[in-house]
Amino acid sequence: MAQAPKISRIEAVVNVASGGASAQDDEQMRALLAGYGAHANVQVADSGEIERRLRSAVDAAPDLLVILAGDGTARAAADMAGPQGPMIAPLPGGTMNMLPHAVYGAVPWREALTDALERGVERDIGGGLIEGRSFLVAAILGAPALWAPAREAVREGQLRLAFARMRRAWRRAFSGRLRYALDDGPRGKAEALAFLCPLASTALADEAQSLEAAIIDPQTVGEAARIGFKALVDDWRNDPAVSAGPCRQARVWAASRIPAVLDGEPVWLATNAAVDWRPQVARLLAPRREAG
Known part of the structure; x- marks a missing residue:
């Protein structure tokens, strides 16, 4: 059974430009960390400062690096820390918060951090790499990726903007199919591809050493619309036009740049993109796995 790690030095970075964190969160984090007996240094970063703040925090070599920011900042912190650097605690401080929700569940950052500090264990996290960009939860390539901005507009109550983005996604449907090759398999064509990390996949175990590749291949405009609607309100992976399986390497190409x-x-992305599984991107302070 994994043991709770000893944490005596903590660095924290609060990105107030990420859309979900503020100066009040900075003050609350200082107060929360002060109650755990560890030496904690909290830095606040605005737009343009985040890379410097992250580098400073990683170079301080703490036992734990706490990130209250969006998914992009959390990925950057994981890449900087690497598997030999400090453990990472990515907290929900952005708009989508896919990584924090995959690690801690959809809970407020104070609850996630408290649970991690009191009951967390060290866990390695693997992920994918596309054109030098990491992803630790999931990547969607192709026209259905254009539905993600529409979904965000719906969540924010900007219905006119959501409608405009939905029209754009609709116009791109079937306008240029992707070509792909998964591992050593044959070449194929599809409307889109998705790659899920073990952290997010319901088909892969947490310790799996691969991505889950989902082939999204609607045959009619109606099927494309159905998947697009599920991208807004449900899990598109449950759609019958989607098939999935494990994958460690892939190549994807198209006639034009790939959304x-x-x-x-x-x-x-460029017109030709390689996708690779990375078995150990960083170390997380994450909840203990429950038996069964």
């Missing part, structure tokens, strides 16, 4: 979402962050 993608990496851990909730929309990006544009």
Whole structure:
């Protein structure tokens, strides 16, 4: 059974430009960490400062690096720390918070941090790599990735913006299918591909040494609309037009740049992208796995 790690020095970075953290969170974090008997240094970062603040925190070589920010900042911290650096505690301080919710559940950051400090254990985390960009939860490549910005607009109550983004996603449907090759398998074509890390996959065990690759291949506009709707309100992986299996390496190419979402962050990839499994990206302070 994993043992609770000894934590005597903590560095924390609060990104107040991430959309979900504020100066009040900084004060509350200082007060919370002060109650655990560890030496804690809390830094506040605004836009343009985050890389410098993260580097300073990692270079201080603490036992634990606490990140209250969005998924992009959490991924950057994990990449900087690496498997030999400090443990990471990624807390929900952004808009989507895919990584914190996958690790701690959809709970407020104070509850997640308290539980991690009192009952957490060290866990290695693996992930994927695309064009030098890490993802620790999931990556979606292809036209359905364009539904993610629409979903965010719905969550924020910006219905006019959501409708505009939905129209854009609809226009891209079937406009350019992806070509792909998974591991040593044959080449194929699909509307989109998704790669899920063990942290997020319901089909893979936490200790699995691969990604889960999901092939999204609707045959009609109606099926594409159904998947797009599920991207807004449900789990698109349960759709009958989606098939999935383990994958360690993949190559994806298309006639034009590929829209993608990496851990909730929309990006544009080149016309030819390689996807690779990384078995050990960083160490997490995470809840203890329950038997069964």
